[in-house]
Amino acid sequence: MPLLYDLDQMRRHYRELLDQKPADYFERLDPFLLDKRPLVVDVMERAFERLFPEPVRDLLDVGCGTCFYFPLLSRHAERLVGIDPCIPMLDLARELIAEKGLSNCDVRESSALDLPFDDESFDMVHSWDFLHHVPNPRRAASEIARVLRPGGRYLAVEPNLMNPAMVYYHATRRSEWGLFSKNQFSNVRIFRRHFDVSVHFDNAIISHVNERTKGLLRAIDAFTSVWPTRYLSFRYVMECTKKG
Numbered sequence: 001m002p003l004l005y006d007l008d009q010m011r012r013h014y015r016e017l018l019d020q021k022p023a024d025y026f027e028r029l030d031p032f033l034l035d036k037r038p039l040v041v042d043v044m045e046r047a048f049e050r051l052f053p054e055p056v057r058d059l060l061d062v063g064c065g066t067c068f069y070f071p072l073l074s075r076h077a078e079r080l081v082g083i084d085p086c087i088p089m090l091d092l093a094r095e096l097i098a099e100k101g102l103s104n105c106d107v108r109e110s111s112a113l114d115l116p117f118d119d120e121s122f123d124m125v126h127s128w129d130f131l132h133h134v135p136n137p138r139r140a141a142s143e144i145a146r147v148l149r150p151g152g153r154y155l156a157v158e159p160n161l162m163n164p165a166m167v168y169y170h171a172t173r174r175s176e177w178g179l180f181s182k183n184q185f186s187n188v189r190i191f192r193r194h195f196d197v198s199v200h201f202d203n204a205i206i207s208h209v210n211e212r213t214k215g216l217l218r219a220i221d222a223f224t225s226v227w228p229t230r231y232l233s234f235r236y237v238m239e240c241t242k243k244g
């Protein structure tokens, strides 16, 4: 089913995914993915070390889904709050938080288009695979800027449209077509209204990381570590610092 970028339809889409647990996609949303896939732990640990070189006091994760990465992300913050509009995702996230005893983590049902937080209440906002799903990135940008303290930062980790595998994957899954209308080119322009924006490239991928592909992924990482091939990396990271 194509995602229409309507909140109710989005909720229905993810509820069906979680009920049906399709073999090719449920693993990506499994809240206990890190327990089952040590190689993904390595990938995520290294990604968060790059993204969060300094500890953060109040960190907000928008579009947190099932929060499978919270056991690692929560080490970088004093307080980590996740928001997502899909209640079944949050039910799984709460199970994970309780089971792992993540006492500095909490999740709330909310849309990034209408954040239930006071102005200037977070030091950092993070999102992983969220921006290309959000119905209205302009509204998300202004809400994220509103809840950030002066000089606060927003880090968005997103699929890179210049990577052929990412284009193929998103073109062949109708529910992922949003990537093509909400991609890095328009997002950078949209976020510049509120933020100083820089983009860098990264190969932190979650799906298809296994013993068989590990060597290939390492080779791709080396190949894309230099200019000009780094533009072909699997992901781009939009790093935004609040203006003013």
Ligand SMILES: C[S@@+](CC[C@H](N)C(=O)[O-])C[C@H]1O[C@@H](n2cnc3c(N)ncnc32)[C@H](O)[C@@H]1O
Residues within 6 Å of the ligand: 010, 014, 028, 029, 062, 063, 064, 065, 066, 067, 068, 083, 084, 085, 086, 089, 110, 111, 112, 113, 127, 128, 129, 130, 133, 134, 135
């Ligand atoms: C591909 S999932 C990514 C979830 C999680 N960040 C991860 O990487 O596992 C995209 C998430 O964006 C959420 N989302 C979509 N529209 C949203 C909105 N308006 N506000 C907040 N989250 C939204 C969806 O509910 C979904 O959980």
